[in-house]
Amino acid sequence: MADPKKLFIKTYGCQMNVYDSERMAEALGGSGYVETRTPEDADMILLNTCHIREKAAEKVYSELGRYKGLKAANPDLKIGVAGCVAQAEGDEIMRRQPLVDLVVGPQAYHRLPEMEARARSGHKALDTDFPAEDKFEHLKARPKAARGPTAFLTVQEGCDKFCAFCVVPYTRGAEVSRPVNRILGEARDLVERGVREITLLGQNVNAYHGAGPDGETSLAGLIWALNDIDGLERIRFTTSHPNDMSDDLIAAHGTCEKLMPYLHLPVQSGSDRILKRMNRAHTRDSYLALIDRLRAARPDILISGDFIVGFPEESDEDFADTLDLIERVGYGQAFSFKYSPRPGTPAAERPQVAPDVADARLQELQALITRQQRARQDAMVGQTVGVLFEKPGRLPGQMVGKSDHLHAVHVDDCAARPGDLCAVRIVSSGPNSLAGILA
Ligand code: SAH
Ligand code: SF4
Ligand code: F3S
Helix, strand or coil: CCCCEEEEEEECCCHHHHHHHHHHHHHHHCCCEEECCCHHHCCEEEEEECCCCHHHHHHHHHHHHCCHHHHHHCCCCEEEEEHHHHHHHHHHHHHHCCCCCEEECCCCHHHHHHHHHHHHCCCCEEECCCCCCCHHHHCCCCCCCCCCCEEEEECEECCCCCCCCCCHHHHCCCCEECCHHHHHHHHHHHHHCCCCEEEEECCCHHHCEEEECCEEEEHHHHHHHHHCCCCCCEEEEECCCHHHCCHHHHHHHHHCCCECCEEECCCECCCHHHHHHCCCCCCHHHHHHHHHHHHHHCCCCEEEEEEEECCCCCCHHHHHHHHHHHHHHCCCEEEEEECCCCCCCHHHHCCCCCHHHHHHHHHHHHHHHHHHHHHHHHCCCCCEEEEEEEEECCCCCCEEEEECCCCEEEECCCCCCCCCEEEEEEEEECCCCEEEEEC
16 A cells, blocks of 8 residues: 655634644545644645734745745645635635745535545635535545544534624634534544544634524534533533523533633624624623623633724724723633724725724733733632643643633643543642642
């Protein structure tokens, strides 16, 4: 048998790209590839890219530039670009970087094996169509190899919301939900292979409305169906939009034991004026009221968020409203970004905030968030929480895992193995993680 070819995949961007990279590696497994950890010994390099901010997109071109020497040394090396930059700038990538053999957009991954064969035969291959069929059905089934205790599973993809700053509706296309039975099948298969926690993914995951046995099913309906799978211990989902937080989903946070007390619910800004200009279609009050309802259903739920500072025309007063909203919510976790104008989005054409003003705001906001995160983490000391152990820690005998609230936890002299879900009493809180003992 011929030696397997080696595939090096580098993944940028969000969790959906992590999931897609796994699926692409599996699909190319059918063409005789095994994964390698370094580009130097690869027969194919695939960059799975992100277009969300300017910096993310630029990284692709600088990374490609670094492969010039490799291609000169190995003319059989094939280089591919996948993901959201591929979708947004496919033709330009081919023009700007002649090293690239293959460009594949996020909705065309099922065609990757054919495209690889085309590239091998010395032709360029580009596919950034939005085909009607479900790409996941055409990708090879997951092989039955054992895997770690946690996994991502895409249930919904694309977005119809068109926030004024965001490229996702253009790069991922219109919102689509996968049918319930296929998701359950994939989840059961993951559990058989050792997975104990599944994070359901979607750009607007709570807009999920897949076909089920009794008609259209909501995300809450899907979660309840997953709840019945023996051996699956934990369910999470991300990313949610405030306007799709339905009553049944809020209720599930109070009643579904496997659903973890953590919710990533981006708000972007605390100013109604800016929210309107962002086309977010919710207000600060509607967001705050939603948080109250979530906390009524599940008092210990940890709220996470995303913020953009320096959105066009954001004034000091608008920014103060954002800080005020953060104070009111009390975030356990948050991600914040300086606004980055994206070509083709409405906000890119508007008057921009001066970079030094945006920088100062970002620093101030991040300092506040860090204080809140730390306070929430410190408050865990003395409590007993569930921890799903994932792997050995840095010290001998130590194990690390994640708590129900997604805090990193380490336990010294720990007899637990990866995949064990144990009660752990938290004894101290460090800068990035908690320390505990088995309860
Ligand atoms: N679907 C999710 C997240 C999409 S992208 C949602 O609806 O919230 C992840 C985050 O990147 C966003 O929440 C936003 O905070 C940030 N982001 C998106 N476009 C951006 C831009 N042009 N500049 C800066 N940050 C941006
Ligand atoms: Fe982007 Fe808005 Fe859609 Fe989220 S909801 S993916 S921020 S357009
Ligand atoms: Fe980036 Fe595309 Fe995800 S733009 S954040 S990789 S959906």
